[in-house]
Amino acid sequence: MLTEADRTMESRPQHTATRRHATYRIFVMNPMEIDLNIQADTDVDTMALEEIDVSQPELYRDDTWQPLFARLRREAPVHYRADSVNGPFWSVSSHKLIKEVDTNDRVFSSSSDFGGIAIVDPPVVDGEIQAQSFITMDQPEHMPQRMAVAPTVAPSNLGEMEALIRARAVDILENLPVGETFNWVQEVSIELTARMLATLFDFPYEERGKLVYWSDLATALPEVTGDDSIDMKKRYNELMEAAGAFYQLWMSKAGQPPKFDLISMLQHNETTAHMNENPEQFLGNLMLLIVGGNDTTRNSISGGVMALNQYPDEYQKLRENPGLIPNMVSEIIRWQTPVIHMRRTALADYELGGQRIRKGDKVVMWYLSGNRDETLFEDPDRLIIDRPNARAHVAFGFGVHRCMGNRLAELQLRVLWEEIMKRFHKIEVVGDVERLPNNFIRGIKDVPVRLHPI
Secondary structure (H helix, E strand, C coil), X not given: CCCHHHCXXXXXXXXXXXXXXXXXXXXXXXXXXXXXXXXXXXXXXXXXHHHCXXXXXXXXXXXXXXXXXXXXXXXXXXXXXXXXXXXXEEEECCHXXXXXXXXXXXXXXXXXXXXXXXXXXXXXXXXXXXXXXXXXXXXXXXXXXXXXXXXXXXXXXXXXXHHHHHHHHXXXXXXXXXXXXEEHHHHHXXXXXXXXXXXXXXXXXXXXXXXXXXXXXXCCCHHHHCCCCCCHHHHHHHHHHHHHHHHHHHHHHCCCCCCCCHHHHHHCCCCCCCXXXXXXXXXXXXXXXXXXXXXXXXXXXXHHHHHHHHCHHHHHHHHHCHHHHHHHHHHHHHHHCCECEEEEEECCCEEECCEEECCCCEEEEEHHHHCCCCCCCCCCCCCCCCCCCHHHCCCCCCHHHCCCCHHHHHHHHHHHHHHHHHHXXXXXXXXXXXXXXXXXXXXXXXXXXXXXXX
């Protein structure tokens, strides 16, 4: 990777700032970020562009990221931050330019050899990268491993899964405490995704909570969450516990006929049949599938309830026309954007949006910003459940690394909302929502609600 010392003054990006009337203010409270010169009650539009650091986890905890990205899209859609907790990086914030990076895998690498897919570099233990997966591989290695598990979420298999998803959604909804305040995240969002993860992995159903815990653990890094008290040794040991559990599951299925669960599919594909012999790849691929199966659905379930409460006219529109649910699902995913960013590393010099990217530079695509791009989405900060181009969102990425489970996530959300609308006039948010500090996953911890039956 190039350091700041490697750069000449000529290679530094030059942006022309324009003065705007300030309408937002940002509050920065993490002591890790004191050196960033952003103080409480700072006027975003009068900040120097080079001071803007959209990687700060508390921006997503406090939901104060919008004005920063709006300014970057307006003035510097390819923006260089020279210093941060995660080192120097480029931010790509417009929909068009995100798509350009995401579809050019020959220049922009996802490989863990160069830094992987997150703004934070992969954890290293005893000189080795802790976990590797097919999402952190470039072509030609990437596609064969991806295709090993793709049949699980193929349309034919999803059709067979719909009845199971509906039965589990109904069971959850029928047993909610009507008339009482409860945490929607815990009782519905987490519970439904845990049940589906257990099914996808053929994991012991009574231990399904472990899958959600391990998913959360996978993104629990100080640079991602802003929490420098995380015990990295404890985290490593608990991830090794996850690896051990999956190794036992793997061995219990050895020699059995193929089934439509992820472990069986990996075993019966020649590319991944011996994956268990490579501990880093074994753990990395399984954690990727867990996180992918958990975060999109879980946080979109919660985000949808929050959005419909924030925009009650859209909730009424849904009551009057439940046939809008499929399009609403795409709009909820756009509005929530469960994966905030993806990172690439430049394998060659490249001009992007008028800026010169150098070989070795860290390039971060901010999907959350791309999904609020004013040039593509009218009134982008609003949830509009019949938005005609809702499916144009970048929440699932583009190109060879496009989210493999996107159809499964949409199916779960559609089925859940179909069953919700049969039972409840309104899911009312009755208290403060608690978000998680995380610059990678847009996580939601607590949504206090009360149900109003039909």
